Amino acid sequence: MADKVLIYSRFPKTMMARFAERFELLDTGGKPASEVFSAEELSGIRALLTAGGSPLGAEAMDLFPKLGAIVCYGTGYDGVDLKAAASRNIAVGHSPGANAASVADIAMTLMLATTRRILVADQYVRSGDWAASKQSPMMRPQAGMPGRRIGVYGMGEIGRKIAARCAAFESEIGYFSRSKYDLPYQYFPTLEALADWCSVLMIAVRAGAETQHVVNADILGRLGADGYVVNISRGSVIDEKALVAALTDKTIAGAGLDVFEKEPHAPDALTALPNVVFAPHIGGHTLESHVAMQGCVLANLTASFEGRPLPHAVKSA
Ligand SMILES: NC(=O)C1=CN([C@@H]2O[C@H](COP(=O)(O)OP(=O)(O)OC[C@H]3O[C@@H](n4cnc5c(N)ncnc54)[C@H](OP(=O)(O)O)[C@@H]3O)[C@@H](O)[C@H]2O)C=CC1
Numbered sequence: 001m002a003d004k005v006l007i008y009s010r011f012p013k014t015m016m017a018r019f020a021e022r023f024e025l026l027d028t029g030g031k032p033a034s035e036v037f038s039a040e041e042l043s044g045i046r047a048l049l050t051a052g053g054s055p056l057g058a059e060a061m062d063l064f065p066k067l068g069a070i071v072c073y074g075t076g077y078d079g080v081d082l083k084a085a086a087s088r089n090i091a092v093g094h095s096p097g098a099n100a101a102s103v104a105d106i107a108m109t110l111m112l113a114t115t116r117r118i119l120v121a122d123q124y125v126r127s128g129d130w131a132a133s134k135q136s137p138m139m140r141p142q143a144g145m146p147g148r149r150i151g152v153y154g155m156g157e158i159g160r161k162i163a164a165r166c167a168a169f170e171s172e173i174g175y176f177s178r179s180k181y182d183l184p185y186q187y188f189p190t191l192e193a194l195a196d197w198c199s200v201l202m203i204a205v206r207a208g209a210e211t212q213h214v215v216n217a218d219i220l221g222r223l224g225a226d227g228y229v230v231n232i233s234r235g236s237v238i239d240e241k242a243l244v245a246a247l248t249d250k251t252i253a254g255a256g257l258d259v260f261e262k263e264p265h266a267p268d269a270l271t272a273l274p275n276v277v278f279a280p281h282i283g284g285h286t287l288e289s290h291v292a293m294q295g296c297v298l299a300n301l302t303a304s305f306e307g308r309p310l311p312h313a314v315k316s317a
């Protein structure tokens with residue numbers, strides 16, 4: 001009999017078809033597991049596949065008394081209560097680094113699109129305003145990348161790839177992270193100091209209770225009127241209300257956002273603003289990333305059913 005895996009979030013059909021060749025999948029279709037399966041069915045579940053941002057707390061874990069592994073698709077595990085998992089001897093796995101290049105690419109895309117006002121420029125051409133020689137503030141020259149001060153908040157898998165890309169664009173790079181690394185970039189001991197120094201803040205820190213709303217009105221104010229913020233981590237890291245206020249009153253010049261506090265919703269007050277470029281959480285959404293993330297998931301699930309430690313375990317779990 002095939003090993004059973006509870007599918008706790010919604011995933012692409014092609015991926016489910018691939019996993020179904022190896023496991024018996026009990027798919028909740030994104031609904032609460034207890035609405036879809038009987039308590040008896042749930043009591044036999046030993047492994048669960050989830051999206052790391054989906055809430056998975058102690059109460060939910062207690063529905064599965066035999067649960068041995070929570071496997072997150074992607075690098076994030078911010079929705080999983082790691083303490084609750086540890087106290088129940090449930091291993092937590094993820095896909096470290098598997099989508100880092102893809103996310104760094106989206107960070108660069110958002111930064112360039114925002115600082116060079118590419119959506120406004122696109123509209124200027126399409127609307128015929130350019131052909132009609134209409135005046136537009138969009139045509140004012142903007143600061144370019146060489147020599148620009150880029151602040152990377154969180155020098156992990158994604159932060160490093162963002163920094164490498166910015167170096168190729170000849171920017172100056174500074175960073176703040178919990179640890180100081182032997183890297184050719186300037187280290188700042190606080191986020192405040194980094195924000196005072198940089199003109200673009202790239203948020204690549206790990207999301208969680210410690211970093212909730214850390215990018216607040218004070219940090220945005222330090223970026224200044226020519227400052228930009230790009231967030232590819234999680235919406236929880238920015239105080240979204242403070243961001244809307246800073247963008248509206250021009251405390252900062254613009255923002256590029258792949259992630260939001262209450263996905264899939266972006267507040268109207270934010271989407272109404274012309275100085276923001278959005279993406280619908282597609283940072284890790286490339287063909288190569290999906291192959292790499294699925295490799296991590298398969299390795300983690302297989303190890304769990306064979307009673308081995310997860311090869312891609314969350315370190316602090
Ligand atoms: N938009 C998208 O599609 C995607 C978003 N993500 C999100 O991006 C984030 C980063 O992912 P990834 O680079 O893989 O993660 P990593 O764990 O590789 O790196 C996270 C970095 O954040 C730093 N950090 C953690 N906590 C703190 C803190 N309290 N103060 C300062 N720095 C801190 C870590 O510090 P240290 O170096 O000391 O360990 C590390 O450098 C995650 O939240 C993830 O969920 C990830 C993939 C796709």
Ligand SMILES: O=C(O)C(=O)CO
Binds near residue numbers: 074
């Ligand atoms: O890897 C992650 O954490 C993601 O958000 C993937 O989309």
